[in-house]
Amino acid sequence: MIIAFGQFLEVLVSGLLAGVLYSLVALGFVLIFKASGVFNFAQGAMVLLAGLALVRSLDFLVANGLPFWAAIIAALLFAALIMAITAFLVERFVLGPLINQDGLTLFMSTIGVTFIIEGGAQMLFGSDVYPLRLFPSDAWFLFEGSFPGGLLVSKIDVWGGMIAAVLVVGLAVFFQQTKTGRALRAVADDHAAAQSVGISLNWIWFIVWLVAGLVALVAATVWGTKLGVQFSIVFLALKALPVLIIGGFTSVPGAIVGGLIVGAGEKLAEAYLGPFIGGGIEYWFAYVLALVVLMARPQGLFGERIIERI
Amino acid sequence: MFYRETGQFKTSYAADMQIFPIRQDRIALWVVLAIAFLGIPLLDQLQVWPFGGEYMLRAILIPFLILSLAAIGLNILTGYCGQLSLGSGAFMAIGAYSAYKFGTGVHIPLGLFNLSIPPLPVLPSILLGALMSAFVGILFGIPSLRIKGLYLAVATLAAQFFFDWVFIRVKWFTNYNSSGSVSAPDLNFFGYVVNTPIDRYLLCLVFVSIFALLAKNLVRGNIGRQWMATRDMDIAAELMGIRPLYAKLTAFAISSFIMGVAGALWAFVYLGAWEPLAFSIDRSFQILFMVIIGGLGSILGSFLGAAFILVLPIALDQVPHALGVPISVETVSHLVFIVTGTLICWLLIVEPRGFARLWLTGKEKLRLWPYPY
Numbered sequence: 001m002i003i004a005f006g007q008f009l010e011v012l013v014s015g016l017l018a019g020v021l022y023s024l025v026a027l028g029f030v031l032i033f034k035a036s037g038v039f040n041f042a043q044g045a046m047v048l049l050a051g052l053a054l055v056r057s058l059d060f061l062v063a064n065g066l067p068f069w070a071a072i073i074a075a076l077l078f079a080a081l082i083m084a085i086t087a088f089l090v091e092r093f094v095l096g097p098l099i100n101q102d103g104l105t106l107f108m109s110t111i112g113v114t115f116i117i118e119g120g121a122q123m124l125f126g127s128d129v130y131p132l133r134l135f136p137s138d139a140w141f142l143f144e145g146s147f148p149g150g151l152l153v154s155k156i157d158v159w160g161g162m163i164a165a166v167l168v169v170g171l172a173v174f175f176q177q178t179k180t181g182r183a184l185r186a187v188a189d190d191h192a193a194a195q196s197v198g199i200s201l202n203w204i205w206f207i208v209w210l211v212a213g214l215v216a217l218v219a220a221t222v223w224g225t226k227l228g229v230q231f232s233i234v235f236l237a238l239k240a241l242p243v244l245i246i247g248g249f250t251s252v253p254g255a256i257v258g259g260l261i262v263g264a265g266e267k268l269a270e271a272y273l274g275p276f277i278g279g280g281i282e283y284w285f286a287y288v289l290a291l292v293v294l295m296a297r298p299q300g301l302f303g304e305r306i307i308e309r310i
Numbered sequence: 311m312f313y314r315e316t317g318q319f320k321t322s323y324a325a326d327m328q329i330f331p332i333r334q335d336r337i338a339l340w341v342v343l344a345i346a347f348l349g350i351p352l353l354d355q356l357q358v359w360p361f362g363g364e365y366m367l368r369a370i371l372i373p374f375l376i377l378s379l380a381a382i383g384l385n386i387l388t389g390y391c392g393q394l395s396l397g398s399g400a401f402m403a404i405g406a407y408s409a410y411k412f413g414t415g416v417h418i419p420l421g422l423f424n425l426s427i428p429p430l431p432v433l434p435s436i437l438l439g440a441l442m443s444a445f446v447g448i449l450f451g452i453p454s455l456r457i458k459g460l461y462l463a464v465a466t467l468a469a470q471f472f473f474d475w476v477f478i479r480v481k482w483f484t485n486y487n488s489s490g491s492v493s494a495p496d497l498n499f500f501g502y503v504v505n506t507p508i509d510r511y512l513l514c515l516v517f518v519s520i521f522a523l524l525a526k527n528l529v530r531g532n533i534g535r536q537w538m539a540t541r542d543m544d545i546a547a548e549l550m551g552i553r554p555l556y557a558k559l560t561a562f563a564i565s566s567f568i569m570g571v572a573g574a575l576w577a578f579v580y581l582g583a584w585e586p587l588a589f590s591i592d593r594s595f596q597i598l599f600m601v602i603i604g605g606l607g608s609i610l611g612s613f614l615g616a617a618f619i620l621v622l623p624i625a626l627d628q629v630p631h632a633l634g635v636p637i638s639v640e641t642v643s644h645l646v647f648i649v650t651g652t653l654i655c656w657l658l659i660v661e662p663r664g665f666a667r668l669w670l671t672g673k674e675k676l677r678l679w680p681y682p683y
Contacts, residue, residue: 039460097659105662107460108602112654119647127640241464283475287468291453294465298457
């Protein structure tokens, strides 16, 4: 009994911590959706781009004899610069000309952006699996007194959780306290009204994509340490979609809670349902869960109620 | 000057209602059909360039036809009825695997009695497979009554990942083949075995022609108008007396049926032996791009989009070789990504309604030509 409970806790904790990583990707989606109404399919590709830029420049600098800490800082700055350039190009050449188009067109254009980033990132930085070692990757054993064998918690997951918490607090402060943050919220509320009080839409959209790019960079450091920077990050990022559905497209807390639900849910399902219906449930569980939530509550758990007018 | 309807008087309702009201369009259609049905087999027989060998038929024309069919299917759902779907690959896979099961015999042990269907000939198994696909399409279309747009896209994504998993994990579908890959039964149509590339090409052509005609007629009829009304504004359509349940679910059913046929053809005729990877999410995106680039809400656009998306990587592969620029296979695949993405963005900016719209604009210009107005 107590062994079963220990196992349950272990699965739950590892699921919750994995869910934090989904939340990190989902956060980028929510930021852009809130501020510009664009559903940014390219977020996963941006994680890939940020990860590749980071790991390749880090390897390059370390190979050229820079001390590790300096190389990390330089590589992070370089990756941030790449994300800024991406944000500028996307705003200037894709979203700028598409201003006032309907949501579906904008969504499809971000699929186009996804392809460009995926192709470009791999062409510039290579397409192998690159290991990234920023955080320790071993594990802790907790509560060894209470459960036989104790609780296995991997350090990288805990790091991910802490980083996500810092990120959320940082974003909250940015949105609530700074001038740019207030302008962002104004644009999210009403484009035309925001323009009329002198807020530049193009600038705001650049900022939003930049912030989303930096969130992608943070996600990339954690994902990359866990799995190595590789193309399949894009598919993991696709899992952020059900997270958004469950949490609601417009809610930052929703993205966090949705990620935790998806992470814990799929690990538990894999551990307890998997043996009966043949493993690999993780592959689709999140999507089917999202489908069920959609049927019951179309706007997600924390989303704003969808009101339709003719 | 030579393309205008002036002087073509309609003297009966039938003439007024025909699919192509302008005579020049009808002539053009017959010419295209004649080239497709007679010209290409003849060229193939004579082995004229570019038909030397089987490359042209095998690698370009057959996949082009089948993917056009899939694009028509998705266009009915997304272009005409406005329901965004990212699950085309899943519906193609259901068509393919069901057709395979019907073609090799179905045995379902149910305890007291066993449900058992003997192996069916190819044509009925393809059609039954497509019916299964339509059935699943209706099932996954039910959420569309409550949710729409991007939310629905995620629901169809659920279908995509779920069926990917089902066809990999549930060994029953692959007849317990250890490698997970299955090979199609003989393509025996009423005693005639379709085997050579040109036969396969003609087989696909027959299917595509029939379903394109069917789709063209559906979208200009009652049901097609219901779809378009639902797409343009579903609440207004409902107020006008269109039942959203009926309109959306028929769109899902017919679209999945056509995609099921396309999937079965893709597996049986093009691939021959396949594994679940053939119908992954990449396939769904490929078909979605065909529909977007070709033009949402246009049957012709499905063909144009399919031709473009299919030929683009081949062209990108060939051009540097022809110019003598050394370029690695990897770089080419990345270039294909970049160019496809750029073209999608560019097309959405300059012409959100795709190639079909450019074609229409061209036709309008041609009607006035040589006068500016």
